[in-house]
Amino acid sequence: MTIVQPGLLMERDVPITNFSGNVPSVTAKRVYAVRNGAQQNDWRQGVKNLQRVVTDAEQAGETLRGMGTAWSFSPCAVTDGFLVNVLALSRVLDVWSPQDLEDPSELGSVVLVQAGARVGAVNDYLMQKQRSLRTMGGRGGQTIGGAALTGSHGSQIDQRPIPDQIRGVHLIGRGGESLWIEAASRPLVTDGWAQKEGMKLVRDDDLLDAAVVSVGCFGLVHAVALETVDGFNLDFHRVRRPLSDELRALMRTLDFGAGYALPGGTGRPYHFEVVINPYATAAPDGVSLTVCWKKPFAVPPPPPGGGSLQPGAEVGDLLAALAGLAPGAVPTTLQLLLNQQYPPKTVDAPFAIVFPRNVPVGFKPLAAELSLPVAQADAALQVILAEIDASRAQHQFAYPGLVSFRYSQATRALIGMAQFGPTVTIEFPCMAGVSGTGDFFRRLFLRLDQANVDYRRHWGQINFLNPGRVASDYGAKLTTWKAKRASVLGASASLFRNAYTDAVGLTA
Numbered sequence: 210m211t212i213v214q215p216g217l218l219m220e221r222d223v224p225i226t227n228f229s230g231n232v233p234s235v236t237a238k239r240v241y242a243v244r245n246g247a248q249q250n251d252w253r254q255g256v257k258n259l260q261r262v263v264t265d266a267e268q269a270g271e272t273l274r275g276m277g278t279a280w281s282f283s284p285c286a287v288t289d290g291f292l293v294n295v296l297a298l299s300r301v302l303d304v305w306s307p308q309d310l311e312d313p314s315e316l317g318s319v320v321l322v323q324a325g326a327r328v329g330a331v332n333d334y335l336m337q338k339q340r341s342l343r344t345m346g347g348r349g350g351q352t353i354g355g356a357a358l359t360g361s362h363g364s365q366i367d368q369r370p371i372p373d374q375i376r377g378v379h380l381i382g383r384g385g386e387s388l389w390i391e392a393a394s395r396p397l398v399t400d401g402w403a404q405k406e407g408m409k410l411v412r413d414d415d416l417l418d419a420a421v422v423s424v425g426c427f428g429l430v431h432a433v434a435l436e437t438v439d440g441f442n443l444d445f446h447r448v449r450r451p452l453s454d455e456l457r458a459l460m461r462t463l464d465f466g467a468g469y470a471l472p473g474g475t476g477r478p479y480h481f482e483v484v485i486n487p488y489a490t491a492a493p494d495g496v497s498l499t500v501c502w503k504k505p506f507a508v509p510p511p512p513p514g515g516g517s518l519q520p521g522a523e524v525g526d527l528l529a530a531l532a533g534l535a536p537g538a539v540p541t542t543l544q545l546l547l548n549q550q551y552p553p554k555t556v557d558a559p560f561a562i563v564f565p566r567n568v569p570v571g572f573k574p575l576a577a578e579l580s581l582p583v584a585q586a587d588a589a590l591q592v593i594l595a596e597i598d599a600s601r602a603q604h605q606f607a608y609p610g611l612v613s614f615r616y617s618q619a620t621r622a623l624i625g626m627a628q629f630g631p632t633v634t635i636e637f638p639c640m641a642g643v644s645g646t647g648d649f650f651r652r653l654f655l656r657l658d659q660a661n662v663d664y665r666r667h668w669g670q671i672n673f674l675n676p677g678r679v680a681s682d683y684g685a686k687l688t689t690w691k692a693k694r695a696s697v698l699g700a701s702a703s704l705f706r707n708a709y710t711d712a713v714g715l716t717a
């Protein structure tokens with residue numbers, strides 16, 4: 210380990226994989242760990258360190274990747290070039306005065322957060338201020354940078370995904386150039402502030418919409434400006450239900466007035482999520498239904514006896530229990546485990562603490578995830594259940610996981626997966642390391658294509674994307690994304706890429 214300069218450590222020839230270990234290990238020529246200075250206002254040292262890493266990579270003629278928590282299941286974060294770990298750049302930067310913002314009334318409602326901050330930590334900070342993110346994923350352990358750059362989302366049905374909360378991006382680009390990117394239609398910072406911080410201010414709606422889901426290909430993200438809302442609670446209800454025709458109708462219409470009885474209230478909830486045990490679709494309790502209602506902000510007292518406020522086991526915790534089982538035993542045991550791990554729960558707590566923080570313990574998760582128009586949700590479910598059956602019958606493969614339906618509004622990010630308004634995202638959370646899972650996903654994607662289901666794939670999950678597919682998925686938006694990338698990187702376009710981004714046609 211070498212100390213390059215204050216707050217910048219470097220190690221050579223480090224094997225790199227992702228958190229789950231499903232991505233084949235590659236040896237990064239250098240891995241940098243970047244820190245701020247010790248004082249709160251020393252965040253500029255973190256910027257200098259990122260700039261130094263960029264110029265090192267340029268001088269060495271190497272590619273450069275940022276890495277957050279490496280929660281992505283695709284190889285988007287690994288590289289055989291130079292890698293920079295941004296986890297220590299995790300501060301909320303209290304840098305603005307009213308005169309630094311175009312609209313001074315946004316002070317406090319838009320917060321500047323370093324890209325390595327974990328979503329859960331951002332939530333905690335905001336909760337203290339009685340403010341909140343509008344949306345997050347199912348867990349809060351990933352970095353805000355990594356979550357946004359891959360287009361991650363949750364199931365807050367009337368909200369756009371995580372990247373859509375970003376109003377400005379502080380990017381370190383070619384030659385260590387410090388760029389502040391924001392929308393021309395909604396300027397955030399003043400020219401004076403950008404100038405004072407030595408940032409080149411670029412106001413361009415398309416560039417912002419490209420940079421927020423860049424899969425790390427526009428440069429190193431130092432910080433993002435997040436738009437927040439007044440703090441609120443969620444009245445969280447998780448119950449067991451059958452996969453009835455009425456529920457299936459709701460899943461493909463989001464028509465909450467059609468009479469399906471939701472737990473805890475009536476009308477349109479804030480959060481709606483359906484997790485299906487694919488081996489118990491005829492059972493009275495084969496579905497975990499989670500519904501959350503928005504309520505006024507109130508932090509509850511700590512639970513007695515050291516209990517947890519978390520509303521219950523998430524999908525991954527269920528799979529932790531499955532990890533010790535032979536794949537052939539999965540179908541007969543999945544329902545029992547679902548029953549044990551998904552007891553009905555009700556919790557009323559701030560958004561910030563309703564969802565768990567960390568990865569499930571005791572096993573390595575894996576997932577693929579697709580987004581599609583809500584109207585096609587049931588058509589997709591039919592294909593999925595048929596392929597799970599066919600895989601057992603024809604390939605002796607029991608898909609070792611669940612099928613989760615979550616919802617959002619369309620993203621404005623050019624290549625964000627949630628292209629539909631509204632979008633349903635279907636996730637396949639399962640165990641890593643089970644032979645045959647990749648082939649299963651390939652067969653499933655083919656079946657969905659054959660059934661004319663119009664879907665996009667998560668950049669940070671198992672996806673088997675290729676340039677042709679990405680081009681047809683995003684069309685003119687991809688062309689704009691590439692043009693905006695070229696406008697930022699110019700002749701240095703080969704700097705911020707890796708084998709994955711080349712293979713999917715983003716950077717080759």
Ligand SMILES: Cc1cc2nc3c(=O)[nH]c(=O)nc-3n(C[C@H](O)[C@H](O)[C@H](O)COP(=O)(O)OP(=O)(O)OC[C@H]3O[C@@H](n4cnc5c(N)ncnc54)[C@H](O)[C@@H]3O)c2cc1C
Nearest residue numbers: 275277278279280281346347351352355361362425430669
């Ligand atoms: C347990 C678990 C639960 C999950 N739940 C959800 C969910 O609910 N919804 C959902 O949509 N996804 C979910 N995912 C997927 C996950 O949110 C995404 O893959 C996300 O990218 C992970 O964030 P990260 O910090 O680990 O990023 P990484 O995997 O480290 O990186 C992601 C990408 O961003 C780039 N990058 C990261 N930081 C920077 C930076 N500062 N500058 C430049 N480039 C950078 C990397 O190069 C890479 O291309 C889950 C994954 C796990 C393991």
